[in-house]
Amino acid sequence: MIHSNISDRFIFSDGQTRLLGVFGDPIAHSLSPKIHNLSLSKLDLNYHYLPFHVRPHQLATAVHGFKALGGVGFNATVPHKVPLLSLMDSLDPAALKIGAVNTVAIAKNGQLNGYNTDAYGFITALKEKYSETLSQKNILVLGAGGACRAVLLALLDEGADNIILANSTVTKAEELASDFNHHYPQTKITPIALDFLAIDLTHIDILVNTTSLGLHGEDNFPLSIEQLPPHALVYDIVYSANTQTPLQKLANSQGLAFIDGLGMLIHQAARAFQIWTGEEMPVALVKKHIFSK
Numbered sequence: 618m619i620h621s622n623i624s625d626r627f628i629f630s631d632g633q634t635r636l637l638g639v640f641g642d643p644i645a646h647s648l649s650p651k652i653h654n655l656s657l658s659k660l661d662l663n664y665h666y667l668p669f670h671v672r673p674h675q676l677a678t679a680v681h682g683f684k685a686l687g688g689v690g691f692n693a694t695v696p697h698k699v700p701l702l703s704l705m706d707s708l709d710p711a712a713l714k715i716g717a718v719n720t721v722a723i724a725k726n727g728q729l730n731g732y733n734t735d736a737y738g739f740i741t742a743l744k745e746k747y748s749e750t751l752s753q754k755n756i757l758v759l760g761a762g763g764a765c766r767a768v769l770l771a772l773l774d775e776g777a778d779n780i781i782l783a784n785s786t787v788t789k790a791e792e793l794a795s796d797f798n799h800h801y802p803q804t805k806i807t808p809i810a811l812d813f814l815a816i817d818l819t820h821i822d823i824l825v826n827t828t829s830l831g832l833h834g835e836d837n838f839p840l841s842i843e844q845l846p847p848h849a850l851v852y853d854i855v856y857s858a859n860t861q862t863p864l865q866k867l868a869n870s871q872g873l874a875f876i877d878g879l880g881m882l883i884h885q886a887a888r889a890f891q892i893w894t895g896e897e898m899p900v901a902l903v904k905k906h907i908f909s910k
């Protein structure tokens with residue numbers, strides 16, 4: 618219990634309570650219900666945010682059922698972000714460029730409006746801790762999955778002009794690089810095969826991990842980062858509310874500046890919250906109560 622009026626809102630709903638949620642498979646691990654319900658309660662907004670375990674083959678049924686129930690909006694996580702694209706009536710520019718939807722707002726006339734707030738979340742968390750310009754920095758991004766597309770968009774929109782994209786399946790990195798090079802011709806995006814033993818880190822200013830390495834409680838990160846220069850920043854978008862990720866342990870042991878994925882998670886949620894409710898999420902409160910390790 619944080620505050621009496623907060624606990625009241627968790628317990629009581631009424632005929633005007635509005636529905637928000639998150640669709641995923643799996644979904645039990647999601648921190649989004651805590652983030653949103655805490656914020657809604659703090660601002661005394663009459664909504665509830667619930668987790669929904671939606672299997673891939675039932676996504677369209679779930680979206681239309683949620684709409685039929687009068688839901689206001691929902692988030693999407695793995696594996697629904699890309700399939701949602703084709704179910705939307707409109708897409709914001711970020712969702713279009715990223716090719717994935719993580720936030721849906723349902724208008725009063727039933728129109729399904731798709732957004733992607735991951736790039737905003739990534740860059741907002743970066744700027745909280747890193748004040749330097751991204752232009753002329755050598756940035757190494759590991760991975761080429763869905764989250765990587767949001768990270769690339771955020772870096773490019775913020776002025777990054779030299780990105781190396783390393784992925785185990787190199788064809789995915791090549792496709793992603795060619796896609797983004799087309800939209801940002803002034804930027805150099807170099808796709809390479811991710812070989813943990815051979816990669817040269819000596820000139821890297823910013824290392825970003827967007828692979829799922831570390832997501833499953835692994836003890837070790839397969840890349841030795843000893844070659845990174847002392848000024849380098851390490852950013853791991855993988856997060857855990859309870860423990861450090863393997864990459865975080867490595868960065869800490871070398872005394873390197875580090876940003877974890879929790880900030881990105883909170884800020885992408887804050888943007889979605891603003892889209893649905895028109896209000897600013899109490900980000901400091903969320904950080905204090907949910908992520909204080």
Ligand SMILES: NC(=O)c1ccc[n+]([C@@H]2O[C@H](COP(=O)([O-])OP(=O)(O)OC[C@H]3O[C@@H](n4cnc5c(N)ncnc54)[C@H](OP(=O)(O)O)[C@@H]3O)[C@@H](O)[C@H]2O)c1
Binds near residue numbers: 878
């Ligand atoms: N902080 C946040 O708010 C936030 C938001 C979104 C996602 N995330 C995190 O970002 C991570 C990636 O999500 P995603 O949606 O991009 O997943 P995804 O589309 O499934 O992509 C997974 C990526 O990880 C790589 N990978 C997986 N296992 C690997 C291994 N053993 N060695 C090397 N590379 C490996 C894959 O390489 P291949 O292509 O070669 O298979 C691919 O590039 C997840 O951990 C997710 O929790 C965080």
